[in-house]
Amino acid sequence: MVIDVRLADGPFDPAAELARFTAAVPAAGGIVSFLGKVRGDAGVLALEIRHYAPMTLPGFRALADTAARRWPLDGLLLLHRVGEMGPDAPIVLVAAASRHRRVAFAATDFVMDHLKGDSWLWKRERTAAGWRWIEPRDEDHGDRARWG
Amino acid sequence: MVIDVRLADGPFDPAAELARFTAAVPAAGGIVSFLGKVRGDAGVLALEIRHYAPMTLPGFRALADTAARRWPLDGLLLLHRVGEMGPDAPIVLVAAASRHRRVAFAATDFVMDHLKGDSWLWKRERTAAGWRWIEPRDEDHGDRARWG
């Protein structure tokens, strides 16, 4: 069981990361991934993600462990960018590998639902109007509630 | 809206395909992908997928169009290998790009559920015991029935 959880304080290459992860889980027949990136067309000139080292990475590890206990996975990848980035930059890559397709979908979906509202990350974005902090969303609570 | 549907009669590189797809959908904030490959540990020495050109690719295109009508997607990729391949070979890559994370998950999941039992593909695998045709699975009907 491969669990790979990292914070990246510089740009990362999602294709290369996914290729490396896939190579590490030869027994898995299915690999589901989610890539979140800064939208290229939304007028966002920059996104900054601040984190708190003593809690952010341990929080991600705990989330990955929870997913790994809940589903029979061959591997789980959770890579999250921090710092300041521009349009089109990859922000988060989550991938789950399993013998069972539905398991890989569920684990990836689960991790994303919890990442979005449970992570110790603070985000602000810069548009033509200046910097603006991104507020909590009520929707995130609903997303997590799907998993009981 | 990018719809990219292809049959590959030779090996393909999932990481490169996904990178190309991602670059084509700059407005999408989220990209979900499913990669199915020949398991490396299951005693399968070779997998052969036969198809019928006049129906297989039109069938895939119809499935992609159905998904594109059902969800607000920025792009959909459906790439399927045919012919004979060995352990670890990529078989199928499906990816959906959208502004909305849940939409990208749903569309990818939907396409996979329908691919598995509705595609005009015939598969046989070779183990130490020789070639064996892979039969239809009852489970596939249940997978499709999830989508009403």
Next chain:
Amino acid sequence: MARLVFLGRLEDLAGTAEMAVTPGPLDQVLAALPRDLAVALLDDRVRLALNGQILAESGGIALGAGDELAFLPPVSGG
């Protein structure tokens, strides 16, 4: 001539992926084939496609010159 196309395990049974046949009513075309192959082709679960279009039923089909009739056994699962 017309052409028969055998998919999946029907190809193995026929010993070939394609076969050129004399045009005519399907019954007559099948009667010229080895009996075990003809029986397998007429299995209820085998779908027929004429020139790439699935046929609702196989009764009364006649193959014209240049027609391609494909025999599609149940597709493989996941």
Next chain:
Amino acid sequence: MARLVFLGRLEDLAGTAEMAVTPGPLDQVLAALPRDLAVALLDDRVRLALNGQILAESGGIALGAGDELAFLPPVSGG
């Protein structure tokens, strides 16, 4: 000395990510800060973490030498 850490918009409000403070009861530490910052830090929705561990409540905390107290406002949504 002890250290205060300000996350998210609290960093902007404080004008710094970290601040060295004299150890002592939290009330006393906060009393030495600008009033608007102290009020923001005591907002109900701001969680406190002492040396990386979330505190169930902030009442009665005292900072010792080398302690790090982080102020964590609500995290950003999707």
